[in-house]
Amino acid sequence: MSGNIFRRIFAWGKDCKYRSLMLGIVIGSCVLAVILLVTDQREATKSVTSIPRESSGHGSITKELQLIVNGIRQKDKVRITVQERNYSDEELQKVFDQETEKLGDRILGQNKNLDNVRYDLNLIKEIPDVPVRVEWEVDRYDVISVYGVLNEENLMKEPEGVLVNLKACLIYKQDETKRAITEMTVKIYPPLDDNDEKTVLLVTEELRKQEESSRQKSEFKIPTQIDGNTIVLRNPQNLRGWYALALGPMICILLLVLDRQNRQKEDQETKQQMMLDYPEITDKLTLLLGAGITVKSAWQKIVTDYEKQKNYRGIRFAYEEMAKTCNEMQSGVTELESYEQFGKRCGLKAYRKLAALLTQNLRKGSKGLSELLRAEADQAFEERKAAAKKRGEEAGTKLLLPMFMMLSMVLLIVIVPAFLSIQM
Numbered sequence: 435m436s437g438n439i440f441r442r443i444f445a446w447g448k449d450c451k452y453r454s455l456m457l458g459i460v461i462g463s464c465v466l467a468v469i470l471l472v473t474d475q476r477e478a479t480k481s482v483t484s485i486p487r488e489s490s491g492h493g494s495i496t497k498e499l500q501l502i503v504n505g506i507r508q509k510d511k512v513r514i515t516v517q518e519r520n521y522s523d524e525e526l527q528k529v530f531d532q533e534t535e536k537l538g539d540r541i542l543g544q545n546k547n548l549d550n551v552r553y554d555l556n557l558i559k560e561i562p563d564v565p566v567r568v569e570w571e572v573d574r575y576d577v578i579s580v581y582g583v584l585n586e587e588n589l590m591k592e593p594e595g596v597l598v599n600l601k602a603c604l605i606y607k608q609d610e611t612k613r614a615i616t617e618m619t620v621k622i623y624p625p626l627d628d629n630d631e632k633t634v635l636l637v638t639e640e641l642r643k644q645e646e647s648s649r650q651k652s653e654f655k656i657p658t659q660i661d662g663n664t665i666v667l668r669n670p671q672n673l674r675g676w677y678a679l680a681l682g683p684m685i686c687i688l689l690l691v692l693d694r695q696n697r698q699k700e701d702q703e704t705k706q707q708m709m710l711d712y713p714e715i716t717d718k719l720t721l722l723l724g725a726g727i728t729v730k731s732a733w734q735k736i737v738t739d740y741e742k743q744k745n746y747r748g749i750r751f752a753y754e755e756m757a758k759t760c761n762e763m764q765s766g767v768t769e770l771e772s773y774e775q776f777g778k779r780c781g782l783k784a785y786r787k788l789a790a791l792l793t794q795n796l797r798k799g800s801k802g803l804s805e806l807l808r809a810e811a812d813q814a815f816e817e818r819k820a821a822a823k824k825r826g827e828e829a830g831t832k833l834l835l836p837m838f839m840m841l842s843m844v845l846l847i848v849i850v851p852a853f854l855s856i857q858m
Contacts, residue, residue: 452693456686463682471675478671484653485516494563501637502666510634511670514641515562516654526606529564530614537568537602538618541582548620555582555620557600560642565608565649571601577622589624596622607646637665704751705782709821711752712784713814720807729792729803730769734760755779770796784814 482499495516501508540561544553557570557580570580576588577596589596598620606612640660648654658665715736722732737760740753755776762772770793777789788810795803 452689456689459685460682463678463685467675467679467682469675470672470678474672474675477669480668482656482667482669484655485514486653487516487649487651496563498670499667500670501634502664502668503637504664505666508634512634512638512641512667514638514645514654514656514667516645523612526612529566530604533561533564533566533604534614534616537604537616541600543582548618551584551620551622552624554584557582560646561604565606567605567607569603569605571603573599584622586624589622593624598622707750708752708780708782709784710818711750712782712788713811713818715752715756716788716807716811716814720804720811723804723807729795730763752780752785755785 478500482497485495485497488495497514497516498511499514501510501512538548541555541557542548543556545551545555555578558568560567570582572578572580574596577585577592578598579585599617600620601615601617604614604616637660641656644657645654656665656667718736719729719732722735723729727735733756737753737757740747740750740757758779759772759776762775763769767775773789773792773796777786780786780789791803791806791810
């Protein structure tokens with residue numbers, strides 16, 4: 435099955451007019467993918483030993499690094515935040531205002547909102563990215579501690595939930611006299627099970643403590659040992675190289691599909707044009723044969739008239755095929771073979787029937803050719819009218835959506851002012 439698919443794609447690619455563009459895209463995506471993969475692999479193998487600290491007012495630096503403990507790569511990554519040096523009074527007040535608004539979201543933990551708390555709250559002692567610590571007070575220590583840990587035993591006695599008032603005091607580390615206080619109310623229900631990644635949490639907490647103690651230095655030195663474990667932090671592997679590698683073939687496939695759709699559309703338009711010209715061609719042949727002209731002479735007459743009108747009428751594919759047939763007859767191909775080839779090139783049932791009538795006339799010398807062509811012309815005109823009617827119905831169907839949209843606009847224009855004019 436897959437072999438057939440690849441063979442079809444290869445066959446499309448041979449005739450696709452975008453093949454040069456496709457080849458360039460594939461080569462370019464492969465080169466880009468190799469460059470990115472090599473670069474990212476080198477970055478992923480380097481150990482991060484220091485993080486430069488930004489000066490005051492430039493914000494903190496947050497790094498998410500791959501953790502390797504005693505040579506073993508951990509599944510989760512470590513997030514390190516290196517704070518800036520200091521804040522002015524205006525900047526600190528702005529920070530207090532911003533963090534007070536965000537505090538409710540920060541303490542959610544695994545909970546979706548503060549009105550339905552079933553897991554331990556993350557009553558943070560530090561606010562990431564800013565030198566501010568938080569102290570908490572609660573009015574129901576029997577159901578939740580100042581660390582956010584729920585008391586399951588006491589909560590099971592109150593399945594309908596308990597309202598708890600939380601009071602947070604935000605303290606600036608560089609000057610603890612500068613504080614901001616905020617309060618919030620949460621509703622706590624009996625907790626559900628949770629799942630902690632102890633190793634990553636332990637390393638993250640230790641890194642945070644060491645980063646806090648080194649904020650007077652120009653950079654943060656990452657330790658190599660924590661609790662007797664060897665710590666290695668690396669940049670996580672970036673997958674952009676693989677994305678770039680897959681991008682080229684995907685674009686090529688889309689170009690193949692686009693080329694195939696364009697060809698199908700062109701073939702469909704060609705067939706429609708040829709069917710529109712068929713009644714005219716058969717009618718001209720009928721008139722010329724009725725005037726006593728031979729089939730070959732009538733054919734050449736029609737082609738000659740088309741060549742004269744081609745400049746302002748445009749290219750008509752059916753007449754172009756008739757011109758090819760004339761050239762074949764002039765180059766020595768028999769009239770019979772030329773008509774047969776004409777029917778095959780056109781590929782439509784109506785033109786194959788016309789070619790069959792002409793070849794039959796040459797073989798058997800039928801005297802009723804004019805009558806047969808007249809009947810064929812009448813039938814072709816009826817089919818043309820039916821096709822035009824069908825296209826008109828399809829066009830009407832396509833107009834339904836714009837009509838409904840216009841109706842909706844009219845209803846809004848009429849109804850909205852009526853509602854607004856009602857005095858409540």
